[in-house]
Structures are given as structure tokens and as C-alpha cells.
Amino acid sequence: MKIVVIGGSGRVGGNVVRRLVAQGRDAVPASPATGVDTITGEGLPDVMVGADVVVDVANAPVWDDDAVREFFTTSTRNQLAAERDAGVGHHLAVSIVGADRLPDSGYLRAKVAQEAEIQAGPIPYTILRATQFFEFLPQIAEAGAEGDSVRLSTGLMQLVAADDVAAAVAELATEAPVDGRVELGGPEALGIDAWARRLFAATGDERTVVSDPHARYFGAELKGGELTPGDGARIGATDFDSWLATQPQGAAR
Numbered sequence: 001m002k003i004v005v006i007g008g009s010g011r012v013g014g015n016v017v018r019r020l021v022a023q024g025r026d027a028v029p030a031s032p033a034t035g036v037d038t039i040t041g042e043g044l045p046d047v048m049v050g051a052d053v054v055v056d057v058a059n060a061p062v063w064d065d066d067a068v069r070e071f072f073t074t075s076t077r078n079q080l081a082a083e084r085d086a087g088v089g090h091h092l093a094v095s096i097v098g099a100d101r102l103p104d105s106g107y108l109r110a111k112v113a114q115e116a117e118i119q120a121g122p123i124p125y126t127i128l129r130a131t132q133f134f135e136f137l138p139q140i141a142e143a144g145a146e147g148d149s150v151r152l153s154t155g156l157m158q159l160v161a162a163d164d165v166a167a168a169v170a171e172l173a174t175e176a177p178v179d180g181r182v183e184l185g186g187p188e189a190l191g192i193d194a195w196a197r198r199l200f201a202a203t204g205d206e207r208t209v210v211s212d213p214h215a216r217y218f219g220a221e222l223k224g225g226e227l228t229p230g231d232g233a234r235i236g237a238t239d240f241d242s243w244l245a246t247q248p249q250g251a252a253r
Contacts, residue, residue, distance in 0.1 A: 002026040003173050004051045006079060007058030009033045011135065012094065015166035016055060020173065031058070038075040041082070048086035053173050054079060054123075056093040065106030072114035080121040090177045091123040094169060097131045097158075097183055098227045102220035115181075124177035130165045131158045131185040131227060134243045141196040144215060149208040152193040153215040155222025158229060159195060160186035161243045164236030183233035188240065189225070192217065195240075202244055 003020055007013040008029025020027035028047060030036035036043035038058065048054070056079060060071040076093070083091060099111040118125045132140065137159060144150040168184050190198070193211040200207060214221055 001053065001174065002028065002051045003053045003055060004028050004030050004047055006030050006036070006038060006054060006056040006075075008055075010057065010059065012162050012166050012169065013055075013057045015163060016057060016169045016173070019166060019170040023170070023174070025174070038078050039071065041078050044078060044082040045085065048082045048088060051083070051086055051088050053090040053092060054083055054088050055169060055173050056091070057169065060107075060110070063107065065109070068107055069110040069113050072110045073117055076114050076117040076121075080117070080123055084122045088123060090173070091118060091121070091125045092169065092173050092177075093118055093125070093127055094165065095127050095129045095181075097129045097185060097229050097233075099129070101226040102217075102222075104216075105218050105220040107218055108220065124179055126172050126175075126178045127181045128165075128168060128172060129181050129183045129229070130168070131160050131229060133162045133165065134159045134186070134238075134240065135162050137195055137199050140192060140217075141199060141209075143218070144196075144210075145207075146210075149210050150196060151210040151212050151215050152191075152196050153217050153222050154191040154193050154211050154213050155217060155227065156189045156225045157192050157195060157227045158185040158189040159240070160184060160236040161238035164238050168234060168236075183229035184236060185229035185233050186236050186238070189228050192222075198240060 005013050008017050009031040017027045017029050030047045060068045095111045099108040102108045144152040196209045
């Protein structure tokens with residue numbers, strides 16, 4: 001089974017490739033670093049030859065609302081067209097839990113647009129919606145920085161380890177497409193402010209965490225559990241302490 005991994009040079013993509021290769025699969029990383037550009041289409045037809053499955057774990061290199069939407073929709077359309085021409089039977093993409101519940105976030109609107117392209121496309125598909133990664137917690141906390149404090153939402157977030165996401169992707173890639181969504185979250189839901197306090201306690205960050213229900217999470221105000229998965233979701237095995245223990249000293253800061 002040949003599985004092309006778009007974004008296969010990145011954090012999750014590289015992990016997925018390693019897992020699939022260990023299973024004896026023909027896993028091919030595809031990214032600009034390997035000569036495949038999903039925006040221009042360069043290298044796409046060649047890498048798709050003989051592919052059974054395409055996994056898309058690529059992230060946008062831009063954050064502007066219009067630009068990020070353009071990236072995800074253009075990249076997805078180009079992939080699906082190349083997959084159709086090559087006879088690929090399964091398109092698997094990673095999206096975000098709650099993307100359709102937070103329309104004030106331009107990034108999440110872009111992920112919803114990406115999902116719509118997949119759902120309307122010609123290839124049987126699986127969309128894995130994952131919660132935010134532990135690995136991005138320092139960045140999330142830093143977004144609320146105000147001098148000697150950080151102001152963060154009390155909205156719930158069910159952080160998951162990137163390794164658990166990669167494991168789920170590798171598993172789903174070798175199964176039949178579900179033509180729908182699968183959700184994945186971490187083992188514990190806490191407010192974003194509470195997650196930051198936990199991180200700061202572990203890393204010695206002395207800044208004060210200010211809890212603010214109106215603080216925005218990348219442009220969106222959280223009302224409740226928008227960023228947590230629903231009933232029946234897969235739950236990653238790695239909790240915060242176990243994840244932190246695997247991080248190089250200082251990497252979680």
C-alpha cells in the first residue's frame with residue numbers, strides 16, 4: 001500500500017511516515033522540501049502515481065484570514081484533482097475539533113472551508129478532527145502576554161499529544177474511508193488559563209495567569225466546550241505529565 005503524506009516533513013507528518021514505514025507500508029513524504037508543492041501543483045502528479053491513500057497533515061505557512069483560507073482550499077483542490085487522475089481511493093485530512101463552532105476565528109473558518117472541499121470532492125475521505133496539541137500550549141499562553149502576566153480564556157480545551165494524533169492518522173490511513181469525521185481529544189479538559197498555570201508551574205515561568213472569560217482564542221471568544229470533542233471521540237493515551245516528561249529541557253517554555 002502506497003500512502004502519500006502531504007506535509008510529511010513536519011512534526012505530525014514525519015511521525016506518521018515513520019509509523020507507516022515501521023508497519024511495512026510504502027509511505028512517501030511530500031512537501032516543498034521533497035519537491036512537491038500543493039499550491040502550484042509542482043510534483044503532485046508524479047508523487048500520486050500508484051498511490052492508494054493520500055494523507056494531508058500540512059499546515060498553512062500564513063496566518064492572515066484570507067491567505068490561510070486560500071492556502072487550504074487551493075491545496076485541497078489541487079490534491080483532489082491529482083488524486084482523481086491517479087485513481088487514489090482514500091483522502092485523509094487532519095482538521096480541528098470545534099472548527100465549525102467558532103466562526104470568529106479566521107483560521108478555523110479556513111479549516112471548515114478545507115473540509116467542505118473534501119466533502120464535495122470526488123475522493124472517498126476521512127476527516128480526523130483533533131483538539132489542540134500539547135506542543136502548542138506555550139504559543140497559546142504567549143498569545144495572552146501582557147508584561148508580567150498572561151490574560152487567557154477560561155474556555156475548556158482538551159489538549160492531545162501530537163504523537164497520539166500521528167498514531168490515529170497512521171491507523172486511519174490503513175482503514176477504509178468513513179466518508180465523515182472522526183474526533184480525537186486528550187484525556188483531560190481544562191480551561192486555557194488552567195493549562196497555562198500548569199505549564200508555568202512545570203517550567204518555572206513566574207508570570208501571573210489572569211483568567212478572563214472574554215479573552216479571545218485566536219479571534220474567537222469561547223462560551224463553553226467548543227474546543228472539546230463530543231461523545232464517542234477517540235481519546236489519546238498521553239496525559240500532560242507524561243508528555244512533559246518527553247520534552248527536551250526548556251522545549252516547553
